Amino acid sequence: MTGSERLAVGRGIDLNDQRLWLKIASERLSIVRYVFLVQVEDGIASAAQRAALEYADAVLIGWPDNDSPEVRDLEGHEFGVVRNLMAIMERHIAEFTAREREGEVDAMGGTLVHITDCVAQVRRMFQPDFPLPTFDEISKVVQEEWDEDMGRIDSQDGEPSLETIEKQTEHADEHRGEMLGGDGARAGMIANASATPADPADGHTA
Secondary structure (H helix, E strand, C coil): CCHHHHHHHHCCCCCCCHHHHHHHHHHHHHHHHHHHHHHHCCCCCCHHHHHHHHHHHHHHCCCCCCCCCCCCCCCHHHHHHHHHHHHHHHHHHHHHHHHHHCCCHHHHHHHHHHHHHHHHHHHHHHCCCCCCCCHHHHHHHHHHHHHHHHHHHHCCCCCCCHHHHHHHHHHHHHHHHHHHCCCCHHHHHHHHHCCCCCCCCCCCCC
């Protein structure tokens, strides 16, 4: 039993309540995503950082309530799989925290992807019909947009004027707001575009 599980038991929480783990998974990912967002929001996030955030958004968007009819009850062996995924997630969160202390933002982004993988697989167990995109699908879209943005900057000839610099800054701020916004709207568009849910065995979880 992990430290967080012992704390939950001490508070009278029933760890055998299957759907409790669905709620915990979303809350843990939401917190980690916010911590990472704070780390990158003062600058223009790299393509990899944007993709990590959008992946978390896509997995969290439209998260169901525990009593939603869209949520299924797990069979015995499936509950064991969920518990194992949550344990792996907690190990990745511990690594994420260590990277944060060391100021390794890029490593934090990679670890966020692993955490999101775990949460995505937990959601697929409870809500198998919800179309979740893979990180590779999101990363490809984000990279294409990043390359397009960089191409616009590189195409400027000569020394840019003050007006040009201001317009580029405004565009970057607007784009960063779209990519890193907490509402996850764009991530949802990617999620809805997925034709079929990914197999739980897919993903990047170690």
